[in-house]
Amino acid sequence: MTFRDGGDFELTPTQQAVVTKSWNAKVLVTAGPGAGKTTTLYHRVSHLLSKEGLQVDEIVVLTFSRAASRALRQRAQDAAPPGRRTHVRTFDGWAWSLLREGGYTAEQLAGYGFDERIRLAAEAVEHGDIETAASEPRHVIVDEVQDLVGVRREMIEALLDRYPDAGFTVVGDLAQSIYGFQVADPDQRVAEANWFLDWIRASYGEELDEFHLVDNFRARTAEARTALKYSAQLQRMSEDTETSAAKAAASRRLLWSALSNAPDFGGLDSAFVRDSLQNFVGTTAILCRDNGQVLLLSQQLNEACIPHRIQRSPRSGAAPAWLAGLFARTDAVSLTQERFEEFFMGLDVPDGADVRQVWRGLRSVAGKARNQLDLEVLRTAVAEERLPDELTVAPEHPLTLSTAHRAKGLEFDRVLIAGFTGVTTAGKRQDDDAAEARLLYVAMTRARDDVYRFACPDRRMIRKANRLPMPVDRWYVGARDRWMRSGVEAREFDVCHEAPAGVGMSVADPVDTQRYLVELVRPGDAVVLRRLHDMPMSAVQTPQYGIFHEGRLIGQVSERFRNDLWRLLKQSASFRVQRWPYLVTGLRIECVETVSDRKAVTDRHGLGGRGMWLAPRLFGLGRFDWSHSETVPEGDKAL
Structure with a gap:
């Protein structure tokens, strides 16, 4: 069987093997950057619906980042039957929805932090509350499992334990594990590095089908592929605790050396550099180690009159301004799709906005019978900040300024890397070297074509x-x-x-x-x-x-x-x-x-x-x- 992705792209044999596993198979996929994870999971959802006979409500699809969630949701929607929506959520978003369906009010949940809500959701799963709140899951898909640490890991373990007869497809890459900092205790942070993958291998043993996606469909040049050769070394850093400190320091030095050999993009005092940032035909990202550097670089770009967009926190989506315009145009309590599309054409919406996709997004939180939109429910969703990611994401911009953490799952034609060093600070722990190495690896693997070094301003006072x-x-x-x-x-x-x-x-x-x-x-x-x-x-x-x-x-x-x-x-x-x-x-x-x-x-x-x-x-x-x-x-x- 051969699958094609849209046009002429043909899935690799390994991707096809993952896609066509039965609904109750236990599947672990390890895949590096640009290996086609989203494409594989899209076809996996399609296969489960069209060939395995599962219903949309029987598939739980969870991702770590809103960027990954949005990309997969947009693709997976094409696989769903007409009028049905494939639910792809972040772990935090799924926890919120589960608790709301279980009886918590929005006001109650607003009083809890993200981790507290995740912990409550894990308890709800353990108590079987999911059976009354929604259909019992028959297949669970989890992306970016290497970043499952602490309470999020415990929630997914509880979900898989609760439904031993359900299948699952989990995807990750230990070399891109960069969210260990969410665990406050340093010793626990080290232990979390490979915890979930070790747990899933130990728990399912011979039941587990394991695949590795080795191709890279992102990098189009040798420069963009520079960091890929260090993937295996980064994955092995936590396997041998006696030598992991030395491995982490060595990996960090190797990646820094590779970045040091990349060309220097130049400074903003150069007219050529300023022109290149403003007029490049394609997408550019300036990736920094932390938000302090992002803030300073944004200030410098503004002083140089260079438009740019900051990649904000994945939890801070803004309801688009055109929604207020929609409500101002009608006193109706509900809208048909035809009437909504008439209003939509007169609103100040981003270029390229797909009215059908927007309609599906709005209906996912405020749909009512006969393919209508309930405007009062939609107003409540805005107040509770529950709009789907595809409606709250900032419009695309040719120049993005971001931390490497927030660029996870994204790709750009060229990447400028700022603020990293190859020096291990005195008194730092082994896990700091490991985290720095993986973070630099993530930054260097976002590019399709070019990777450059970019000067970072002195942030000692920030x-x-x-x-x-x-x-x-x-x-x-x-x-x-x-x-x-x-x-x-x-x-x-x-x-x-x-x-x-x-x-x-x-x-x-x-x-x-x-x-x-x-x-x-x-x-x-x-x-x-x-x-x-x-x-x-x-x-x-x-x-x-x-x-x-x-x-x-x-x-x-x-x-x-x-x-x-x-x-x-x-x-x-x-x-x-x-x-x-x-x-x-x-x-x-x-x-x-x-x-x-x-x-x-x-x-x-x-x-x-x-x-x-x-x-x-x-x-x-x-x-x-x-x-x-x-x-x-x-x-x-x-x-």
């Missing part, structure tokens, strides 16, 4: 705030004196979503502000945070800050931002904060997003009764302006 007297989960700008604070990172939750911008303020009209956000605010635009008054919003918060675009108020910061800024400014647990930055400059618009809250607020202020409006989302590394730190100038106060 620090994580999680070790301060009052810890904060964000980066900040320090100084030579450890107590000094010179700036702070903007996060996806830093804009107030309690009411539309301008509500309760004399300096902005809510209706005009919404129109301004639609017509004049674009991704990458500069914004300034300005302190609106001198009164702290609580004993553990700063005063309120407005978000200004070209001098116009377009939003206010959230309670989370005010609290984090207050904590950041605390020099010690007993220190009393009495001075606040007047301005925070250097921030940018990531996007304008749709948010949802109280219907009465929008109804009272001329924005309709849906409880939907637009708000900016921020990113970047802000810098503090300490002028007027004690008193806001009288003419700038806005209460």
